[in-house]
Amino acid sequence: MKQKKLVTNKPILFRKSVWILVLFFATLQTYGQNQNISGTVVDESGMPLPGANVLVKGTTTGTQTDFDGNYSISAEGSATLVFSYIGFIAQEVPVEGKETINVTLAEDASQLDEVVVVGYGQQKRVNLTGSVTAVDSEALEDRNVQNAFQALQGQAAGLQISQNSGAPGNEGLNIKIRGLNSFGSNNSPLVLIDGVEGNLQDLDPTVISSISVLKDASSAAIYGSRAANGVILVTTKTGGSNNFKIDYNGSVTTETFTRVPEMISNSADFMTLLNQAVINTPGASANPYPQEVIDAYRNANGDPAFPNTNWFNEASRNPIVQRHVVTASGAIDGTSYNLSLGNWDQPGIIRSTGFEKNNFFLSVKSDIGEKLTIGGTASGVTSKTTGARGDGSILFNLFRVRPTWGVYTLDGTGHYSGKAFSGNDPQFPGFDEGFTRNNPIAELEVQDGEVLNEYNFNGNAYFDVKFTDDLVWSTKGAYKFDYDFYKNQRIQYDEYNYRTGEYLRSTRDPSQLTVDNVWSKQITLFSTLTYSKLIGDHDFKILGGYSQESFDRNFTRSQRTGLPSRKITDLEGANSENQFTTGFSESWAIQSFFGRANYNYKEKYLLEANLRGDISSRFAKGNRLGIFPSVSAGWRLDKESFVEEVDAINELKLRGSWGQLGNQNIGINLSDDELNSGIYPYQSTLSFTNFGYPFGSSVLSGVGLASLVDPDITWETTTVTDFGVDFNLLNRKIHGSIDYYVKETVDILRQLQVDESSGLNPPVVNQGAMTNKGWDIVLGHDNMVGDDFRYSINGNVSWFKNRLKTFGEPEIQNRNINEEGYAFQDWYMWEADGYFQSQEEIDNSPSQPQPGKVGFIKLKDQNGDGTVNGEDRIHIDGRYPAFVYGLNLSANYKNFDFRMFWEGVEGTKNYIARDPFRQDGGADVAWLTEAWTPENTNSRLPAVYYETAEERRSIAYTNSFWLWDTSYLRLRNVTLGYTFPSELIDKTPFNKLRFYVAAENYLTFQKDYPIKVDPEANGVDAYPFRKTLTLGINMSF
Secondary structure (H helix, E strand, O other): OOOOOOOOOOHHHHHHHHHHHHHHHHOOOOOOOOOEEEEEEEOOOOOOOOOOOEEEEOOEEEEEEEOOOOEEEEEEEOEEEEEOOOEOOOOOEEEEOOOOOOOEOOOOOHHOOEEEEEOOEEHOOOOOOOOEEEEEHHHHOOOOOHHHHHOOOOOOOOEEEEEOOOOOOOOOEEEEOOOOOOOOOOOEEEEEEEEOOOOHOOOOOOOEEEEEEOOOOHHHHHHHHHHHHOOEEEEOOOOOOOOOOEEEEEEEEEEOOOOOOOOOOHHHHHHHHHHHHHHHHHOOOOOOOOOOHHHHHHHHOOOOOOOOHHHHHHHEEEEEEEEEEEEEEEEEEOOEEEEEEEEEEEEEOOOOOEEEEEEEEEEEEEEEOOOOOEEEEEEEEEEEEEEOOOHHHHHHHOOOOOOOOOOOOOOOOOOOOEEEOOOOOOOOOOOOOOOOOOOOOOOHHHHHEEEEEEEEEEEEEEEEOOOOEEEEEEEEEEEEEEEEEEEEEEEEEEEOOOOOOOOOEEEEOOOEEEEEEEEEEEEEEEEEEEEEEEEEEEEEEEEEEEEEEEEEEEEEEEEOOOOOOOOOOHHOEEEEEEEEEEEEEEEEEEEEEEEEEEEEEOOOEEEEEEEEEEOOOOOOOOOOOOEEEEEEEEHHHHHOHHHOOOEEEEEEEEEEEEEEEEOOOOOOOOOOOOOOOOOOOOOOOEEEOOEEEEEEEEEOOEEEEEOOOOOOOOEEEEEEEEEEEEEEEOOEOOOOOOOOHHHHHHHHEOOOOOOOHHOOEEEEOOOOOOEEEEEEEEEEEEEOOOOOEEEEEEEEEEEEEEEEEEOOOOOEOEEEEOOOOOOEEEEOOOEEEEEOOOHHHHHHHOOOOOOOOOOOEEOOOOOOOOOOOOHHHHEEOOOOOOOOEEEEEEOOOOOOOEEEEEEEEEOOEOOOOOOOOOOOOOOOOHHHHHHHOOOOOOOEEOOOOOOHHHHOOOOHHHHHHHEOOOOOEEEEEEEEEEEOOOOOOOOOOOEEEEEEEEEEEEEEEEOOOOOOOOOOOOOOOOOEEEEEEEEEEEEOO
């Protein structure tokens, strides 16, 4: 058996560069102050206050406390330190030569609670009237994931993130807020980074300051048509204090797979099982293995002529993942800055796959006098994905080959083998093994030429003009550029008989080189004017704004065949006789105006109204304008005298909201010749035809009408109603919220089904309505035990029910159906009713779509007419989760910190049958012991039969037997860290030194099925999901 090796792709030069950079910046530290003061800042209950400000009075020198409330600052012995924190009364403490100053801050009832980022501004959390969830960014920093969305999984009620692949750089994330809103368009939320649309996966979690999830129309309506699927607001970190600081976050991680199907690697067992399938199938077109061949394998005692190949082991490895992030931050003369450089290097578990990215982030903010603030951010990412498909084809190939032959031929020539017996074996003359499959290791090794390189840049600049304390003008411009370069080099190779070295065939004939170039740019500009005024007990705030956005994208694909050598990596070196080129370009623009008005009376009665108007180029004149209003109100009962007297209630607020959102995205699949029909679907498009048009003595090609259109299509409209309650109880030790919502989307954009004989693409129309109703519940508990131990427990649970309200005629799509009164894309298939136990039972049962077989699945006759046909298919629940939940546990004891995060999904079902028993290739070990036999009639798998591929994919398999419950509870992350106390590092360059160990996905509870499948995987062939073990370090200089 092949020995696995630890694999790392990390360039030595980069490792050296990181440490040189760290050491260089460390030498910049100055020690000219009189003394170093350190300590801890806590609240009245003893809970540490992370992010509290510590300032040397009368200077611009300051710092902030860390997650545990610890700080360290240099100051003169005669100085005074000012401690402040949002919602608490500032406190001044003279140094007086002390080296340790611990401070307890008291709550300030006039500024109670933290500030939450909302659309185009901020609000105190207690004054929010919309449904907004703030995610603790501290929980993201130690998560060993390359995409920050993965770290958000299960962190916020109503935010559902699923992952259908473990492929590095291509995890297949599906992100939704409170269900679906449209039929085919992307249901992912709008992601805004510092107010501008961006890619969360491009940011390292260490540069994220806060994340807010806007879930209802009141909180999201300010973004109008862009916010129909909800909004995720990400705020990045700025420089902060004047102290120059270097932070380094690094980790190394080992990866193994969580749960994958286990294929039969014992050749004798496989041959015996295959022969049984042939016996069970009279007239099977197959060559059973002679008993002498089976005996030779079973008695081989390691003879390489008779291998037992575990193809998954041959293709897999134990990779080492590395992450390095260096951050420099500080401030100079009123200008703060934050510069971050990062590298992520992840070789894949499957050979010839992997992902590496390098990213930078820069934030600058400068106060010019008291009236003007200018600033901006810039971020960039370069990434390389190897084996870029990551779509299951890799495992599909691994599971389609038999264990009876090895990777390379037995003769030592290094040729790829294709089967063990082809009729010319001198030991077993005349025996042909039958099916020939591509060698999956050859596929992987030849696939080295498949690479996706991505280059992304985001930049923005802004200014804020403070005319008065009440009137502020803000303007921001942003530019986003993405470029993808994809190259797929598929090289021809030969396969040989494993045992004899006999030539069998050539694959990939001819060789092929495909090159894709995709670039896009997005330009955004918005400006707001904000007026705030407090008149007695009446607090007013009015915001008005304008924005415009344009988007351009260009795609080209070129393809040639006949590569003479693997070393030829450019199209120029390929054969030009058989070449193919296609491409398209698209552009759209949108202009918007918006406004918001907030009012509160004594912070007791809260009102908010939003209005947004969008003008989109994607609709015809007369239909381009969409108006999206929203209103919300809140009542803080804790401000009422009859509640203030209840000591157990610290905060209690009722809130409700109503609003409308729009959507301009059309969910259709376009062919290349449809050009811009998906961008401007109200316009008819032309297509090049293959018909000849006589012109004089010549016959020329031409163009013809490609699509039908509806010129009156317009916006989808989503109306959201939300009722919620927020509470803080028992001296703020218990806190949470409960929300109930109803979302209804009408005038859904969809592509009609038309008679194919027309030869035209169907039109896009406004037809359909869908509702989502659900609950979001959040509950948390924080407490301090003694002076050294604190803990917190935070949980969330959410569920929704999706229903098609209006659709038209039912639309069946393979195993799914769209029908009014049921969920969108609901499961729709025959119900399995056990196995046929005898031929007599088959003869006395309703006729099946295909002839019944003893030991095979029996389909239920739902209407009792004696025949199982299409009318007997039924809706089956499980297309969407019954509920999803998350549980965060954290604790701190002295210098130790511990965090545990669980995430769960209940009630989902996934159809896993893709060639359930692959007798023409490999087979899962479960078929050896779990298949039906006359002695095992209560089996968990049906009997094995030798069928054609068409029979295996037929309706006989489209039934509920293969629809498995994929509910799970998974330990997403557990982290244990230790921060060295300040007295141990005072004499070192470090301001902070922390080590931690973390594990991801190491424990999963799920239903036990005979074939091992990860509950998140999109079928048995999905790229293996990973569980990881990480050793990390955080250092500050």
